[in-house]
Amino acid sequence: MSAQLVDLSNVKPYGDTLDDGMVQFSFTLPVPYGEEAREAARRLVLKMGMEEPNVVNAMDLGIGYTYFIVYAKCPHSINYNAIKVPKVESDHMTKEEVEEFIEHQVKRDVVILGACTGSDAHTVGIDAIMNMKGFHGHYGLERYKGVEAYNLGSQVENEELVAKAIEMKADALLISQVVTQKDVHVKNLTHLIELLEAEQLRDQLIVVCGGPRISHELAKELGYDAGFSSGSYAEDVASFVVQEMVQRNLV
């Protein structure tokens, strides 16, 4: 099972053996628990284009809903070699390098505001980036020398954030959006950009968004300077912000 055996132009899901195509599904159907429910789940997975679906668990959720776990074989494959995903293009710097960069190139403190905006109350993302203790052994922005980091917390209204940005003379805004059902994050994120445009501040600020459903490509459409998905650390965000400030002559 060494890596050389994998044909990257023809990648399939891996279960127990290479290319067996095994996939696990878990989902809920609004149907009462029973044999018909299991059959419904099986047929649905077949319809998705899977082969040999096997309902390994069905659970009664009450009020006519049933939860399933289904195993099935995926007949499709992906050409991994042909994939190109735009990523944030800045030289990755460590915390110390960012601090040095600020000292020598920016030559003043960088003011960064972070917030979970709109109805979102899930601060894990913004806390991991902003808070002193950081996350996974990567210190947060509050600990950076030369960075004035303010974490405004959760459910911050865009209006309030913009007013704060003006008051604090912010250089960068970090917006975290974790809960994103029915694409509410999209409306909320564009609303902030439109407000900044209306206040004629868009050009003077680095505006960055992050969250599990945010990609760098989506950031472009939303009108942000960068998008960070899960797995990004404070130094990734800081590297981008300080380099972008210099590139855009905002120092």
Place this chain on the structure above:
Amino acid sequence: MKLWELIPDTVKTISVIGMAKNAGKTVTLNRLLSESQKSGNWVGLTSIGRDGELEDVVTGTEKPGVEVVPGMIVATTDVCMARSDARMEILETTNERTPMGNVVILKVRQKGMVEIAGPDSNRGIQRVCLRMLTLGAEKVLVDGALDRKSSASPAVTEATILSTGAVVDRDLSNVVKETAHQAMLLELPGWNHPLFQKRPDTTMDQWLQQGSGAGIMRKEGQVESLPITTALSSGKEIGRLLKKGDTGLLIRGSLTEKTVKDLMAVTDLYRELPLVIEDATRIFIGEREWRIFRKMGLRVNLMKRNRLLFVTANPWSPGGWRFDEMRFLEALKHEIKSVPVVNVMGKEESF
């Protein structure tokens, strides 16, 4: 009748904005492109978001591509250029930076599909539009992104096309209500104060340059700048500074529901003068609130009027539902009388 013919000769830059993502902006754009080609016009094209990608990054739905023909000028990023199959010549590189690369201005040499992603900020769009006009484009189309509307500001583009569709809401009457609200905002009247009418640009520009967040036109005919940097979160403060006899409240930047509510909470004088804002894209007030504010006596005038050319309607939603085409169009036309409403999914003649 063609959509292209609804654009007056004097209008050089046109934004296409949508009520929501997948409201039919790209379909509208494609139709304009093909019509412009038949009429022999050289068109420039750019986007504040991204266009011509085959799959939507938000919903994963299939999207129409954008086809360009020789003679067109396109502003897109180097990353998108590499993904396009049209053959293009680089006319100019720019300093506009986006998450998808730097913006370049290209001339189409051979017909093909392109992915378009222009500058993300309005200032950037303005700069790129100007360059495209200088480089030979007769008109420039600026496609919007998602539900972003700020590219419709007269500071960015001279005229606007509004795209709406079933995707906005499952309920037809809500789609019509919200679309009519947006169209109405884009057609708000200018400020008819005699002093302002005499020298509209200089009076306002001078005041805007001073950088105050709000100002009051006093009885004596002088604009007094208020000591605030933005009207955001300052509605009460502004309201307390109004005096009997004032003839206009000038607001720089955005006008939000909260600002209006705060203003109304401290004074009744708002009933006696218009709120004067830069243009309609600065208004962040929903349909329902607007109706309430209007009933309470709020009037809003614009320093610079927007110019809405027409509304396009798409009766299909990628969410899976569709409206009856005739009913949808009739309902929209009933509420929007001042500009044409066009079914963009219909044949060219169907108005």
